Amino acid sequence: MLLAEDTGLGPFREGDLREIVAAADLRIGMFVAELDRPWLESPFLMQGFVIEDDATLAQLRGLCRFVHVDRSRSVGDAWRAAEESKPDSRLERTATLGSFQAPAGARRRPVDFFRLLRSLRSAGKGEDSFGEAAQSPQEMAPWLHVYPDAVGQKGIAGVGEAEAPGYAARAPSRPLITSEESRPRGANVRMRPEHMGVAGTAAGFAYLEPTVALEEEIVTALPLVNRAHGLLAQIALDVQRSLNPDLERLRGVVSEMVLSVARNPDALLWLARLKQTDQYSYDHSLDVSAHVMIFGRYLGLGDESIGHLGMAGMLQDVGKLKLPPALLQKSGPLSPREHEIFRSHVDFSLQILSKSPGVSLSILEIVTKHHERCDGSGYPRGLKGDQVGLMAEISGLCDTYCAMTRERPYGEAASAQVALDAVRAQRGVGFSESTVDQFVQCIGLYPVGSLVELNSGEVAVVVAQNRIRRLKPRVMILLGPDKKPNSYPHTLDLLYEQPTATGQPYAIVRALPPGAYGVDASEFYLT
Known part of the structure; x- marks a missing residue:
């Protein structure tokens, strides 16, 4: 196998663990980052996915001569840890999950996502929507981060100027948007074929994980x-x-x-x-x-x-x-x-x-x-x-x-x-x-904030993407199978493949338009 960055094929960033793999050598668990042809000429919905079954494996072998495999995003036996020469990585990888993991030594107490949203909405009122005391900045401290050059940030729940002790936001040490006319990298430039990788990927593009x-x-x-x-x-x-x-x-x-x-x-x-x-x-x-x-x-x-x-x-x-x-x-x-x-x-x-x-x-x-x-x-x-x-x-x-x-x-x-x-x-x-x-x-097919219907009959809103398995995002369950609202919605990461009441793994059946089944954003979000 060849490292893709040694071939001149496609854009790669320092630290990438991508290899060109012959189709015959592919196996389940590998993350396919690029094909040897444009993605739109393939039957695959999303660019970048984990090979999860024999049917997908057979499709790839029948379609491609070789593919680019990202070992760092593969799972199971196909996964390879980041090089030891990169000890300062912000993220820990696991063999099965592509979601954010806190750095070692900085584990954080899990926070109820719905409760967090309610607390943010009701900040300044002293209680959440259930009449309970809202989570204080101290209780939410595991999810607050004061950046090195941060300054106190005013206004948590509204545009008002009331102080919110304990909350801080990142203040840029220099203006990112200047009034002077410099030439921004990539501005006013048309991406032509010579600027593209073998799979039609924009030059400079690389998979970027969240750092928080x-x-x-x-x-x-x-x-x-x-x-x-x-x-x-x-x-x-x-x-x-x-x-x-x-x-x-x-x-x-x-x-x-x-x-x-x-x-x-x-x-x-x-x-x-x-x-x-x-x-x-x-x-x-x-x-x-x-x-x-x-x-x-x-x-x-x-x-x-x-x-x-x-x-x-x-x-x-x-x-x-x-x-x-x-x-x-x-x-x-x-x-x-x-x-x-x-x-x-x-x-x-x-x-x-x-x-x-x-x-x-x-x-x-x-x-x-x-x-x-x-x-x-x-x-x-x-x-x-x-x-x-x-x-x-x-x-x-x-x-x-x-x-x-x-x-x-x-x-x-x-x-x-x-x-x-x-x-x-x-x-x-x-x-x-x-x-x-x-x-x-x-x-992606299921953007953050979009409503989806699950195979259990439940209705959920997409909370966050899983950038390794794009069809399995993290969702918050809003309506039960009978389409009645959940009084206390819980989050579910479809990447874990938890079973439904019938024993089948949770999966998205279809995307829904906003307001489907009478879902009112004001009942669940920060409006």
Whole structure:
């Protein structure tokens, strides 16, 4: 067997344990990281999976001459521990689990996920929703992490400025998003075939594990989300008063979000997807911002590029505040004249942002082009192909996906699978093939925050991805088999293959649209 990094085939990072393995030498338990052909030309749903049965093994042997196997993500006899020369690794690996493990010597008392969410929601009220005393910062201390250059963070449950002793968030030692115009790594660059690996993987892409647990990062990220909502409301008020919005504080929040995404992307995605207000525009802006930052990280972009994407995601539709409300909330088709008026929001956004100090040319370019499409069907200039640019295409694709998966004044929300199918339909049309392929792999079939139905008849929400076995995420059971709400939802990691009442291992049957079976987010989440 050859180390893949010695062959020049595909992008690999230092410390990868990938090997090129002949199809005849494959065995159950190996993690297949890449094929010798594009993934979309194969019958496999997800890029990267563990060979779990003889049928999959036979498919691979019949389809491929060789594959790339990642030993560090394989299980059972096919697993290989990280090299001993890397003793400072943040994570421990086990032969059977791909979920986060605390470093040795730092084991943490398990925290009830549902209770944690309730405690965060009711912080400041003194009791949780069951009338019990809310968990104190001391009780939650195992999931709180004070980073080396951290400062005290205000506001846990809302945008208010009440002190919350014991809670701290990471404060960047330097601005990640600068007002000066540097050239971010990967910005305005189209991924061409020569930039891709043998499996069509974006250059620079590599599997990145979370460095902190989901519960810990949610505690850190929640104040950021609350602050972002408050700042977006203030920006909207300034725009309506014809004042230049102050974006400096928003830049600081986005910089901290970039760091949060690097630590554990599932936390910000959970909060962005499930925290709902009565203002669709604020929720959608935050949703887009979280998705573009997570996608940018997946593609290997630098912190500054990811920060520019996050800022643009927050602000790219600010010009809609200048449009008639009746137009934005219209449920029926728009007339040609209404279409023309609606498209003018891009110009309004540019007028507003160009007058605001510290907005970089990169952010303005993303805002200008995020409605452009590769086939020239977009607006305002009808750009084609490479004229759109990678950064703007990322923003436009995430904007499209997020709009479909969130309930709007003029339409119901679609399930993640329906939205991904719609995105796939734009492959090579509205968006480039490589960008669509990578987005589908980044988001996965069951994204964090999506509702799913299990083979037990129960309904659950996806809490976190299992990045080794993508079809077996961690879920929280909301409804029982009779579709009645659980008074105290519990979490279940499908990776463990716990049996259902019939003895069969738990499995996801299908994805559900938001609101399915009357599930109300306000009953379970942080709204």
